[in-house]
Amino acid sequence: MKLFKNILESVKPLFVKGGKLEKMYPAYDAFETFLFVPDHTTKSGSHIRDAVDLKRTMAFVVLSLIPCIIFGMWNIGDQYFNAISVETNFLNNLIFGFWKFLPLLAVSYAVGLSVEFAFAISRGHSVNEGYLVTGMLIPLIMPVDVPLWMLAVSVVFAVVIGKEVFGGTGMNILNPALTARAFLFFAYPSYMSGDKVWVHGAGLDGYSGETILGALASNTSSWDNLKWNFNDALIGYIPGSVGETSFIAIIIGALILIFSGVGSWRIILSTFLGGYLTALLFNLWGVNFLMSTPAHIHLLIGGFAFGAVFMSTDPVSGSQTNKGKIIYGLLIGFFAIVIRVFNPAYPEGMMLAILLMNVFAPLIDHYIVDANIKNRLKRIN
Amino acid sequence: MQIYTFAAEKSNLKSMSKEIRLKKGLNINLLGEADKVYASVKPTERYVVKPTDFHALTPKLAVKVGDKVKAGTTLFFDKYNDKVNFSAPVSGEVIDIVRGAKRKILEVVLKADVVIEYEHFNSDNAKSISREQIIDTMLKSGVWPFIRQKPYDIIANPTDMPKAIFISAFNSAPLTIDNDFALYGMDELFQKGLDYITKLSSGKTHLNIDGNTNPSKVFTGAKGVDINKISGAHPAGNVGVQVHHIDPINKGEVVWYLQPQDVIAIARLFTEGKYDVSRIVALAGSQVKKPKYYRTIAGATVANLLFDNINEGDNRIISGDILTGQHIDLNGTLGFYDTTITIIEEGKEQEFLGWILPGLHKFSASKTFLSWLTPSKKYTLNANMHGEERAYVMTGEYEKVLPMDILPAHLIKACMIEDIELMENLGIYEVSPEDFALCEFVCTSKIEVQTIIRNALELVRKENS
Numbered sequence: 001m002k003l004f005k006n007i008l009e010s011v012k013p014l015f016v017k018g019g020k021l022e023k024m025y026p027a028y029d030a031f032e033t034f035l036f037v038p039d040h041t042t043k044s045g046s047h048i049r050d051a052v053d054l055k056r057t058m059a060f061v062v063l064s065l066i067p068c069i070i071f072g073m074w075n076i077g078d079q080y081f082n083a084i085s086v087e088t089n090f091l092n093n094l095i096f097g098f099w100k101f102l103p104l105l106a107v108s109y110a111v112g113l114s115v116e117f118a119f120a121i122s123r124g125h126s127v128n129e130g131y132l133v134t135g136m137l138i139p140l141i142m143p144v145d146v147p148l149w150m151l152a153v154s155v156v157f158a159v160v161i162g163k164e165v166f167g168g169t170g171m172n173i174l175n176p177a178l179t180a181r182a183f184l185f186f187a188y189p190s191y192m193s194g195d196k197v198w199v200h201g202a203g204l205d206g207y208s209g210e211t212i213l214g215a216l217a218s219n220t221s222s223w224d225n226l227k228w229n230f231n232d233a234l235i236g237y238i239p240g241s242v243g244e245t246s247f248i249a250i251i252i253g254a255l256i257l258i259f260s261g262v263g264s265w266r267i268i269l270s271t272f273l274g275g276y277l278t279a280l281l282f283n284l285w286g287v288n289f290l291m292s293t294p295a296h297i298h299l300l301i302g303g304f305a306f307g308a309v310f311m312s313t314d315p316v317s318g319s320q321t322n323k324g325k326i327i328y329g330l331l332i333g334f335f336a337i338v339i340r341v342f343n344p345a346y347p348e349g350m351m352l353a354i355l356l357m358n359v360f361a362p363l364i365d366h367y368i369v370d371a372n373i374k375n376r377l378k379r380i381n
Numbered sequence: 382m383q384i385y386t387f388a389a390e391k392s393n394l395k396s397m398s399k400e401i402r403l404k405k406g407l408n409i410n411l412l413g414e415a416d417k418v419y420a421s422v423k424p425t426e427r428y429v430v431k432p433t434d435f436h437a438l439t440p441k442l443a444v445k446v447g448d449k450v451k452a453g454t455t456l457f458f459d460k461y462n463d464k465v466n467f468s469a470p471v472s473g474e475v476i477d478i479v480r481g482a483k484r485k486i487l488e489v490v491l492k493a494d495v496v497i498e499y500e501h502f503n504s505d506n507a508k509s510i511s512r513e514q515i516i517d518t519m520l521k522s523g524v525w526p527f528i529r530q531k532p533y534d535i536i537a538n539p540t541d542m543p544k545a546i547f548i549s550a551f552n553s554a555p556l557t558i559d560n561d562f563a564l565y566g567m568d569e570l571f572q573k574g575l576d577y578i579t580k581l582s583s584g585k586t587h588l589n590i591d592g593n594t595n596p597s598k599v600f601t602g603a604k605g606v607d608i609n610k611i612s613g614a615h616p617a618g619n620v621g622v623q624v625h626h627i628d629p630i631n632k633g634e635v636v637w638y639l640q641p642q643d644v645i646a647i648a649r650l651f652t653e654g655k656y657d658v659s660r661i662v663a664l665a666g667s668q669v670k671k672p673k674y675y676r677t678i679a680g681a682t683v684a685n686l687l688f689d690n691i692n693e694g695d696n697r698i699i700s701g702d703i704l705t706g707q708h709i710d711l712n713g714t715l716g717f718y719d720t721t722i723t724i725i726e727e728g729k730e731q732e733f734l735g736w737i738l739p740g741l742h743k744f745s746a747s748k749t750f751l752s753w754l755t756p757s758k759k760y761t762l763n764a765n766m767h768g769e770e771r772a773y774v775m776t777g778e779y780e781k782v783l784p785m786d787i788l789p790a791h792l793i794k795a796c797m798i799e800d801i802e803l804m805e806n807l808g809i810y811e812v813s814p815e816d817f818a819l820c821e822f823v824c825t826s827k828i829e830v831q832t833i834i835r836n837a838l839e840l841v842r843k844e845n846s
Binding site for chain 2: 168
């Protein structure tokens with residue numbers, strides 16, 4: 001601790017005003033405040049402050065992702081060894097998955113943070129902590145076999161176009177992590193769909209690494225006749241993006257978010273409710289296999305749960321009023337299922353539903369704010 | 382005659398008291414609450430009246446250095462409303478006038494006599510005196526500034542007719558004075574003050590008592606006023622929150638408000654004919670060795686209360702409560718409206734990886750620290766920010782601690798972009814910085830919310846004047 005302090009103190013003169021690297025101060029500041037909570041004190045007003053800050057909040061989101069990360073890594077290994085029909089054990093799966101996941105994570109953080117630092121330095125503001133979470137989310141919503149250069153390009157796109165052009169953390173309209181995924185989805189569709197990309201090694205022996213959604217969307221088999229059952233989808237022994245497969249792991253994350261107050265329970269619950277009710281409605285219609293899939297299964301498969309818990313709850317791109325959050329969540333659930341069942345080309349409706357609602361969130365808030373204003377005016381009359 | 386019948390009519394009004402339960406808010410349990418005993422100290426010689434205690438005031442001096450004054454002698458007055466006088470709290474000599482940038486008057490410093498001499502003001506019976514006469518005496522003597530108004534949270538304009546008057550009988554902010562204790566036995570004097578105050582408005586006078594406890598009969602026995610019960614966590618005791626639920630302010634409307642000890646000062650003026658702003662303060666906070674109650678006078682230096690009574694270390698002395706008070710130094714003085722002095726540690730130190738540690742001893746309204754395991758624990762908090770300012774990211778935090786039908790984040794953003802129409806629509810007239818103190822406290826992005834609200838109120842006030 002003393003050592004870090006000494007190092008920081010010794011290089012500080014380079015970065016402060018008048019130093020050789022004064023323009024790089026935001027970078028220095030980011031490292032210093034990462035290691036030490038700064039000694040800033042209040043000036044007026046509330047002389048005491050809550051212990052929470054943005055770093056703590058973001059750290060909690062990362063904490064809530066840990067079950068998904070661990071399960072995701074294990075599942076990478078498990079899916080792979082299944083595909084090549086090799087008997088394996090828990091540890092082997094995890095180690096195999098770890099080495100597959102690590103490069104994704106490293107590229108995501110290295111590229112994303114470089115862009116963030118570059119913008120912070122050029123604009124002379126502090127480095128915001130938002131990317132700690134975005135950088136973790138991006139590899140979790142990618143197929144395991146996504147080429148690293150592609151990942152890097154999508155990260156640059158997400159940070160620059162998704163966030164910095166709007167003014168950086170707190171100002172963005174779209175969820176940056178989903179922006180990265182949407183970019184890849186439309187720019188390189190063959191790497192983001194089909195039956196090859198979800199399982200490492202799929203296609204080698206003619207093994208199909210198709211996801212449940214992919215199988216249902218191709219309308220060849222109903223849910224009941226698939227090789228996966230309810231338990232597989234619940235626990236997550238299924239192909240899919242790295243972090244999205246295990247419903248249980250996601251729900252553990254959801255509980256951490258809700259309990260700590262970091263994630264909005266309103267959004268999470270209403271998204272699930274919206275999705276469930278919509279799927280229930282389509283069950284009545286049931287003209288294709290996606291429509292006839294039981295409503296509760298819809299919540300377990302694909303990116304629905306992961307999106308509901310970790311993507312729609314992004315406070316910046318989501319609705320910001322309490323009532324708005326409920327409407328926002330219900331509509332995400334609704335559109336995710338609608339896109340799934342009507343458009344087999346985009347069986348992953350969740351990503352598009354959230355991005356769509358990101359765009360509409362300010363409109364929802366506008367009406368909530370308007371209602372508040374009207375209530376106030378009513379008092380006069 | 383007319384006024385007399387009006388008063389008689391009013392006493393016939395049935396008191397329609399309300400009971401309000403607030404679900405939102407936050408109690409911060411802090412160590413260092415003042416024990417309910419009085420301690421005595423040697424009185425101080427140095428008194429300071431600070432024009433900066435009064436928002437939006439442009440003072441004009443009425444005395445110069447070397448002048449002899451009595452308690453109640455006008456020291457300065459409002460340049461734009463020259464009837465509003467600000468008086469010397471004690472008799473003595475003006476020894477210094479401290480000015481700041483652009484010759485702004487910061488302090489009028491007095492050296493007090495050993496025995497206080499008072500200016501004499503007319504004291505009339507509440508029944509026979511008219512509203513105009515009451516206001517006139519209050520203005521002349523210098524007690525008028527105790528009457529404040531909403532909107533804008535400034536000294537009331539004596540030419541206005543407020544639609545109601547509010548007195549919050551209790552404080553809910555951490556470590557603040559307990560009025561039940563401070564006003565013990567003053568039933569008669571308090572009622573006397575109310576008799577005059579109720580005549581200032583054609584509407585009701587609301588006395589709001591704490592619904593969480595059994596308030597003193599000083600308050601529950603008060604006559605001629607509506608007694609409302611407010612229960613809930615802080616900011617239930619804030620008069621702004623109470624106004625919002627009892628009789629909300631619309632554009633163009635004005636309510637006046639004052640504190641229980643201000644009522645006592647007004648009562649003394651009319652019973653004894655003197656400007657007597659002696660009051661009771663609570664000395665509290667984790668850095669105070671023996672937190673207790675003291676008798677002192679508004680404007681008195683605090684050094685004598687603190688002598689040999691504060692712990693070693695880098696201390697922050699606050700005139701007022703820990704959420705809204707003013708940062709003063711050891712030679713600082715008690716603010717005009719303040720009834721609490723709080724002393725905490727400055728906390729100017731870095732913490733290694735503080736944002737990762739479990740945080741058993743950290744207080745947070747969120748549950749991101751393990752301290753949620755011990756919800757009833759009392760904390761020692763210092764003035765550290767616990768982080769740097771950031772852009773807004775989190776949502777829904779402010780809503781949990783603001784028990785008003787107001788969208789706090791949207792109002793604050795309207796204030797930041799100085800959109801006056803939007804501010805009006807979102808309820809700027811109903812709020813004061815103190816109502817947002819908890820928002821500032823819980824803010825993850827460490828935004829200076831109270832300053833934003835204060836500046837916005839100033840902006841709107843200037844626009845409307």
